[in-house]
Amino acid sequence: MARARLTRELIVEAAATLLTESTDDITLAQLGEVLGVDPTAFYRHFRDKDALMRAVSDRILSAVTVDLPPPASDWRATVVEICRRLRAAHVGNPRLAELVRSGPPLNRNEFDLTERLLVELRAAGLKPKAATMAYHALIELTVGSAAIDAALAAEPPDARRQTYERWRSAYRLLDPAEYPTSVRLAGQLYQGDAEQRFQFALDCLLDGIAGHVPGSARST
Amino acid sequence: MARARLTRELIVEAAATLLTESTDDITLAQLGEVLGVDPTAFYRHFRDKDALMRAVSDRILSAVTVDLPPPASDWRATVVEICRRLRAAHVGNPRLAELVRSGPPLNRNEFDLTERLLVELRAAGLKPKAATMAYHALIELTVGSAAIDAALAAEPPDARRQTYERWRSAYRLLDPAEYPTSVRLAGQLYQGDAEQRFQFALDCLLDGIAGHVPGSARST
């Protein structure tokens, strides 16, 4: 109805909105409807759906590196903050992780994010080789964790709690003779929310990474 | 041609083969062709495609827990071995991680895997709460890492090396004024293969987890 001129900008914005509103894949038909335009009009602005999705991913990653504390003030806190934001961006957009899988987006915001992580890891005292290995480790945990948790995160909180409870009872109801430890620890599985579990994992990983700083207690 | 009676077993086997042979999604038409049967015949044996995929995932996870060293002999080595196998299973079957995202498979082999990991983490000296948190951390890193690396792992080794080199030069060619650290460390990014990078991440994570054992140097 309120037809405006179709631009890449408008398409990306509409796609990003659709993406956050649902777990499902975006459809070009949906996109056309939202924009009040023929479903195929979009081919005048993007090569194909994949190109659109990459543009959307750039837009979503733009939130990750804004307004961070000054470089090297507290490397660990900054790394945690970046990873939290990166995870949130992916969790809020379930379909995004699929794109990252096929390779780094190699766009503006992704370069900013990489630079900043590498700066902090170097500031922590890691040597070049260890810094890049730590960078990869952080990305794999963060993006991987988001990919796993995204589907459930899209559901409302109590549906989520119900699902966790369902999974817990699946373990609780196993044969105690065959699965004694699972049965005993069933109540502890999937405790808290996925974000807290990620924080624990990230803390452990950073403890281990800190051990690679020359002169640290654990370094070889 | 060599028509045999169609069974769930035969369908799952054919699907697993197709899945390992390609990065693409399986098609019911493909499946019908391989089995020498009408594409829709499969609905006599499975509710829908999703049910088939879950059965396939069980089959693939069956390799993870076979022939492990006896419980609690060397918890860290056993955990590493389980995670390596779990990652390999997922990396070899790119479409699998998508299923795990929507929830744990809750089938035989997945229960075995969970039980074994929890047993080892308890044997390491972790308290129940810490053991389950560590379990989640290990799964998120392992499965997440596999999801990220799977697409590229499907390509032949030299294509993979070329891709890594292309990514490295993307960083190398950035503006050194804006991205000094990325440019300087570009040559170190994506070094070795994905498996080695995963091993580094897993080692760091396990270092951090070991710090949660009561009485360890790092425990609070």
Place this chain on the structure above:
DNA sequence: ACCTGAACACCGTTCAAGT
């Protein structure tokens, strides 16, 4: 009891025709 084949609703994408 199991399989076939036509049919359906829904994808992404192409392309000639409109303005």
Place this chain on the structure above:
DNA sequence: ACCTGAACACCGTTCAAGT
């Protein structure tokens, strides 16, 4: 220069009809 609308190839799934 940009959009429309018909068309195409391809999905998963249903269902009446065959054996």
